Amino acid sequence: MATWSEIKQWQPDVIGQIGDQLAAQTKLVVGLQDELDGAKPAEWSGEAAEAADSDLRARRQALEELAARLSAAVKVIDDAELSVRELVRGVEATEDHATRNGYRIENGEVVKTEHATGLLTAAILQVEVQALLAQAAMIDTDLNSVLKRILSGEIDDAGATTLEAAAEAGEDRVVDEQRHRELLAKYQVKTDGMTTWPSGLTGWLAERAGFNKERITEAEAKLLDDLQSRKGLMGLKEFAEIRQTALHTAEGKFEGKGLTDGHADAFRHAYWNALMTQRYGEQWAGEFATAHERNPSSHHVPVGMDLHNNEVGRQIASANPDASPEELATLVEQAVKDGRMVIIDKNDTLVPSNEANPGETRDTRSNPWPTDNPDRGNDRDPGKPSATPDQY
Incomplete structure (x- = not known):
């Protein structure tokens, strides 16, 4: 993580110069398209022609990948320049704020001088400093993440057939990853304990009514226990039927493709x-x-992905309170087609649901996600559930 003294030395102009140089190189590479297209005479044939054609295809592919990676680098460096300019302005303003109120900032800590004006000012300054350090860390992380992907070859031409299209693919990949990080920053929730539900007398009755016990979160169990206390086993049966309706309807959408992390999955959660x-x-x-x-x-x-799509589904229902289940299904399906939902592409990136075709998303069934996720403990804690179901 960058220190306060380090970020004070960050120079957006230098970053901009690097971006300009890379942009010029990208333009040169993309400009080679005409030479590639005219490299092989139309009337040339034979073994030598075939060998030359094979070599030309390899060179074309190498240039397309180079164009994609250069363009990706230009995009992320240009974005970094803008972010660093904003950061530097914030650092200068905070330093000025500290000086005017009798403080100085050393190693990220607010230090008072004999002219200090009060503890409240010190507390405000410390919040500003920590926010700027966090902003710097994010800039550093984002830049390094993309540059590492470029150097490792993870960012490619995405099947482009021209140098210009390859350059666009490289830039699009950076945009996708930025959106991915923004979505993950917004749509996360802290983990909960797990419990077997139903249990006790409710569990005994539920089993005889045809319910199977399952492992669910403690927050889910609390809400279902409350639902059962208000409406009994018939209320639980109705709830289970709603879930099954969503699942079975999803299986008939998008030819059943993407039932895990894809289009049908997005539909199921939203519906x-x-x-x-x-x-x-x-x-x-x-x-x-x-x-x-x-x-x-x-x-x-x-x-x-699920938290985002869940939210869109609730928005659709709230905007169409009188819609029938069939009409809701149509509205949700159209929202998937229009890109209002998100899915997970083959790069493990959250992208709008209209940016990949059904069946061309992450193959999670063959490549399951890891189940040990300790970092989720730092996510947003929604607190204990408190809502009561309407109509009861």
């Missing part, structure tokens, strides 16, 4: 939340869907 919102209200539906994502074995990327 389930839409149906719950109509039956129980948006607040209760939101609390239950969020509680469901607090399973500690769930990876943060699909959790982010």
